[in-house]
Amino acid sequence: MSTENPINPTVPPSGTGCVDCDAVDGWWFHLRRCARCGHIGCCDDSPSKHATAHAEATGHPVIRSFEPGESWFWNYDTSELYESGPQLALPESHPLDQPVPGPAGRVPADWSEQLRTAD
Template sequence: MTTCEHILQAQDPPPRTPEGCEECLAEGGRWVHLRRCLSCGHIGCCDSSPGKHATAHFHQTSDPVVASFEPGEDWRWCYVDNVIG
């Protein structure tokens, strides 16, 4: 795995909606996998989900790093540098 400064400096905020994607829950949508923003704790759905809310959150906020919010997965993704860490 490659690491970038964004991943090295990422925080560990609590999830804002531990039950699922914030936008999908509000809209009655569905998701495939979940991602947690490591700047603010936003929970969004992955790009395989219809809403792609994790990436939309990055475009709205510029928060650079998400982590998988799936049980048993322990990885982070930097949108700015396009690397996994």
Template sequence: MPDIDVTVPPSGTGCRECDDLNGWWVHLRRCAACGHVGCCDSSLGQHASAHARETGHRLVQSFEPGEDWWWDYVAEDWANGPALMPPTSRPAAQPSPGPGGRVPEEWREMLRAAGR
């Protein structure tokens, strides 16, 4: 299935774009096609859904510890998929929101102001 590649590892332990900008995220999502790890739509950057729009890679799996659910951005609905190459989540010691040390104290207010 072209939308899923079980042989590709995740791109890292956090959102690539947020890391490039020294930013932060609420939760993480992993692209099933290429392994790109991006931040969720509750995050300011919304980089996972932006990646889906830009690449056409429609399926993501949660990249949060203890979660294994899938989302299909095209169908805008839950999805199912096979086990992906480990690791299957960010490190459990990495906080959410994260990463540690980069999340501003007023993060909740920032999300409310952005309508998240």
């Protein structure tokens, strides 16, 4: 495990959607924000699980929900959930008008079935 502080509250989020899904015209269910570098990735219920992949690739173990109204943090190294934590650079979530799942126009009509059969 890195001795570097896993949370950098000054770094803004990398965008309003999953960076990796956006690169390949993919879609996501919910979004997570790396508390160290601001990378926005999709959750483990999403088809591609980019937030977890980012944590594994970078060694950045702490994420925060990037969903409106959610302020919890998760630490991959310790498998601990924290109901709250330090204030991170704004914005705290994706735009309120961004649909879940998202983004608009890329979510397949059978998205809920795809999520059920992904595991």
